[in-house]
Amino acid sequence: MKSSIRIDKRDLILAKGAQVMTRRGYHGTGVQEIVQAAGIPKGSFYHYFASKEDFALQALEFTYQPRLQRYAEALANPALSPRARILGYYRELLQHFSQQERLEYHCFIGSLSFEMNELLPAIGQQVEAILQESALILQRCLEQAQAAGELPAEEDCANLAAFIANAWQGVLTRLKVGSQTRPVEEFVKRLEQLLAA
Incomplete structure (x- = not known):
């Protein structure tokens, strides 16, 4: 069960973050904008991704x-x-x-x-x-x-x-x-x- 929650959260960050980055561009999107769009704490981003x-x-x-x-x-x-x-x-x-x-x-x-x-x-x-x-x-x-x-x-x-x-x-x-x-x-x-x- 724990692994499916992890996958779901990663997918949520990817889906929401990709939407933001598509509209604002790579340079116009910070990690803060990605986590805000996904509704997650900033620390969660670095749990799944090494960098932007x-x-x-x-x-x-x-x-x-x-x-x-x-x-x-x-x-x-x-x-x-x-x-x-x-x-x-x-x-x-x-x-x-x-x-x-x-x-x-x-x-x-x-x-x-x-x-x-x-x-x-x-x-x-x-x-x-x-x-x-x-x-x-x-x-x-x-x-x-x-x-x-x-x-x-x-x-x-x-x-x-x-x-x-x-x-x-x-x-x-x-x-x-x-x-x-x-x-x-x-x-x-x-x-x-x-x-x-």
Whole structure:
């Protein structure tokens, strides 16, 4: 029982602290802001994390491993063709953003990568590893689309996956600074053309 309480408290700190750090940035967030958001004493933070950098690294893992898992599951759905899996995933994201009364998107990975890549290389390396894993998931699905005849035989699936993944990161950046779904709409429209059967 004690270990599950420990895990729950660590997860609470990671979830609440990541929200604060996403909005305020790495430098704009102190340990005090993290523990206040989590509603815990400051000493508890250092029970789970060696430093703020250690917290940020663990928060990236905590935030993005479930997302990568959902992405992998969506792009491996045997009920749909590979092309339909990819387009369906991004169309659902467009619908999600379109339904928000006030579009407000803050990307944790974007916030950390812009701010910390040069100052704390470990954070930059972890961000890059997450982005590479995401592109690899997409590449596998594109290769299945190619095998199914949904993409030309000469298509470079690794390059196409990298292009789509990089374009999506650009969309997320636009959402962070803007308040319209137009970048997502444009992305989905172009993706449909890229993957035209």
